[in-house]
Amino acid sequence: MCVPACQKKIAQALSRRHFLRSAGIGSLGVMAASCAPAASTEPAQQAPQTLSYSRVVDLTHVLGEQFPAFSGQQQVTIEQVSDLNKDGYNMNRWTIVEHTGTHLDAPFHFSDQQTADNIPVADLVGQVAVIDIRAKAADNPDAQLTPEDIKAWEATHGELPSGVIVAMNSGWDAYVNGPKFRNADDDGGLHFPGFHVEATSMLMEERSVKGILVDTLSLDHGPSPDFAVHFSWLPSNRWGVECVANLGDLPPIGATVIVGGPKIQGATGGPSRVIALV
């Protein structure tokens, strides 16, 4: 996410946010925007981490011109500019709209907070907790990861450790090469899982979480009317990654994720190489 097609929804969300602010009610988005950005204040020098791994897992889809986009429009063009046989080397030129493929949403995408190149690098590395909602996503493509899912995970694995990255595994990566990835209805509405804003609110307010990963096209679920997760999580100076692959190859806890986000000047996010050490 995001593309011109969602502009109307965002305008609606902005209006709603403005209404809530004007009414003095406050919204999660407004509250989050004024939160101290926990992730960015962590010292670069951490306590020593010990990590044992025997597998390197690629959490990244291949990004080609046909990669499904939130808008349904092509977001990537790849042009060959040099050919080995003719020129002595191969080289391409890419034209990329930032929010496509397995990609980072930097805080700046939905706020005036950190651009992708300004996220402290230590915030892009962390232990990952994988919350498996595949069963309910199979029953309902509009499923959301809720506080109850977090609590159920914690009942088995203990409280989310400080500085963790939280991943939603809905099993949606399996659909990346077909229409079910966007799962558009006859009116163009999308249907895929995402985080519920109450879950990300819990992660912001009651846990210490660096970032979130989803295996779908958006941090919010497909039919979201207001992009409530985008409008609260990102302005809190936390990041998200969308269209993550192979979360099913990770344990519920114990893997370390490295988010190779783009270090491109002023980027609001963009295609990223996301790698796990398991």
Next chain:
Amino acid sequence: MCVPACQKKIAQALSRRHFLRSAGIGSLGVMAASCAPAASTEPAQQAPQTLSYSRVVDLTHVLGEQFPAFSGQQQVTIEQVSDLNKDGYNMNRWTIVEHTGTHLDAPFHFSDQQTADNIPVADLVGQVAVIDIRAKAADNPDAQLTPEDIKAWEATHGELPSGVIVAMNSGWDAYVNGPKFRNADDDGGLHFPGFHVEATSMLMEERSVKGILVDTLSLDHGPSPDFAVHFSWLPSNRWGVECVANLGDLPPIGATVIVGGPKIQGATGGPSRVIALV
């Protein structure tokens, strides 16, 4: 590297390679092309690696429109396509010629071997040996990392471990924002350090090395007449990363590098997020 401006040099190198092949002499490039690609045949399931780290070091320069290129020409354009205040979110479109910024050279850049998206992900992660040639690079910008430099490193730190990544630290990252990074002479010839082909030949033939990193614009040193390292190392199905930053923040051995190379279909390389755990 590489851009149209170097086409003439490459054509010369190809001619030389063709001559050597025709004459039955063989060249390092030809020899390498027929080598078994050690890096790609490693099993995904490795022996357990134990890694202790307390710092995350970013080995990536910020890539903007003015980033110095081998050709001296602009390789990146960043256009804003959505604005937070007007559209409700920020988003950009990038146009990028692959070989710019801190970037991967995939084997396919100079051969018909692996594209960036086809490099086994386990080959992008490994312990890094940093060979410091800053002293001789300060005396001579055309300095090369030679077999003698490798042997001197090994005399202190032991033989390069199997599956290592070897980095050349010439100190050149400090010049990235000025003309000394390209260091062009009056005739347009470039002057910066790189690997000597005898060193990469040694690494291919006598050691087990996944990839190489340089802090300059090319795996070969600036005045290379034949891109001998490109024409031997890459066709052996090994990769390189150019324009790496902050190698001075790593120990000679012990850090683990994760090369977040682009997983873009058919890529010959491209801007990468390169991160070290120290």
